Amino acid sequence: MVMKLNQAGMERGKQEEAAEEEEIVCLDESFFINDNYQLTTFTFGSQVLQLFCLQSSSTDYDLTGQLVWPGAVLLNDYLSKNVKMLQGLSVIELGSGVGITGILCSRFCHEVVLTDHNKEVLKVLNKNIELHSSSATPSCAGLVAEKLEWGNDDDMGQIIQRYPSGFDLVLGADIYILQLLFPSVLNSSHSLSSIPPLFDTVEQLLRLRGGHCKFILAYVSRAKMMDAMVVDEAIRHGMKISEVNETRSVVRNLEGVIYEIKL
Numbered sequence: 001m002v003m004k005l006n007q008a009g010m011e012r013g014k015q016e017e018a019a020e021e022e023e024i025v026c027l028d029e030s031f032f033i034n035d036n037y038q039l040t041t042f043t044f045g046s047q048v049l050q051l052f053c054l055q056s057s058s059t060d061y062d063l064t065g066q067l068v069w070p071g072a073v074l075l076n077d078y079l080s081k082n083v084k085m086l087q088g089l090s091v092i093e094l095g096s097g098v099g100i101t102g103i104l105c106s107r108f109c110h111e112v113v114l115t116d117h118n119k120e121v122l123k124v125l126n127k128n129i130e131l132h133s134s135s136a137t138p139s140c141a142g143l144v145a146e147k148l149e150w151g152n153d154d155d156m157g158q159i160i161q162r163y164p165s166g167f168d169l170v171l172g173a174d175i176y177i178l179q180l181l182f183p184s185v186l187n188s189s190h191s192l193s194s195i196p197p198l199f200d201t202v203e204q205l206l207r208l209r210g211g212h213c214k215f216i217l218a219y220v221s222r223a224k225m226m227d228a229m230v231v232d233e234a235i236r237h238g239m240k241i242s243e244v245n246e247t248r249s250v251v252r253n254l255e256g257v258i259y260e261i262k263l
């Protein structure tokens with residue numbers, strides 16, 4: 001009798017568990033991801049570019065790279081006025097997002113490697129690379145997307161293995177933004193900041209060419225604390241950081257500047 005009660009109890013328990021499981025609605029990642037990209041036209045001086053991107057951020061995932069940011073507008077305006085500087089160079093871009101900067105560079109450079117750490121962002125980046133590779137003239141550089149998370153030794157190891165002679169130029173636009181999107185989380189700014197690992201990665205890339213390489217960073221100011229952190233971090237890594245003349249400007253109501261950073 002006792003056995004029977006236990007079995008009956010167990011059966012009831014199993015049924016209740018199954019019913020509870022049925023009530024739990026599991027939302028997978030794709031529920032939060034908007035990948036309704038629109039083909040959008042951008043103009044930088046005489047350069048016209050079309051690529052897929054979102055018009056506004058719609059999720060709380062780390063998907064900032066689905067949009068084109070003011071830093072990219074600043075950097076692309078600067079590069080489009082200085083295309084001679086890009087002729088024949090081998091370039092790596094950090095935090096490429098949809099790829100607007102690297103794709104512009106591919107019109108003038110010898111080789112362009114676009115990188116990001118987010119797998120959804122890498123998907124739209126590859127979509128844009130495909131779009132451009134099909135319409136590119138033969139003189140355009142080969143465009144490649146690679147996963148590179150700042151401070152990640154495995155990712156960096158792969159990059160060094162594939163590109164052992166390094167790059168002439170490292171580019172970055174608006175690539176410290178995550179910290180500012182979630183200020184309430186940031187009681188201690190340093191522990192969650194993406195700036196130290198970013199500069200670790202930049203230093204490794206600059207050292208690949210024994211110093212014959214520079215980092216061009218399009219910086220858009222959103223907080224005084226961040227302005228100081230970027231400059232301090234470059235100095236802490238033994239780098240020289242200087243503003244490029246006449247690049248301080250207002251972009252989408254924010255103050256931006258182009259920095260040139262060298263070992």
Ligand SMILES: C[S@@+](CC[C@H](N)C(=O)[O-])C[C@H]1O[C@@H](n2cnc3c(N)ncnc32)[C@H](O)[C@@H]1O
Pocket residue numbers: 062063064065066067068069070071072073094095096097098100115116117118121148149150172173174175176177178194
């Ligand atoms: C604000 S978006 C800028 C995208 C693009 N450069 C632009 O200006 O439009 C920042 C980019 O950096 C990437 N990113 C953020 N943290 C990163 C990290 N730790 N390692 C590599 N990429 C990162 C994001 O996925 C995103 O594409």
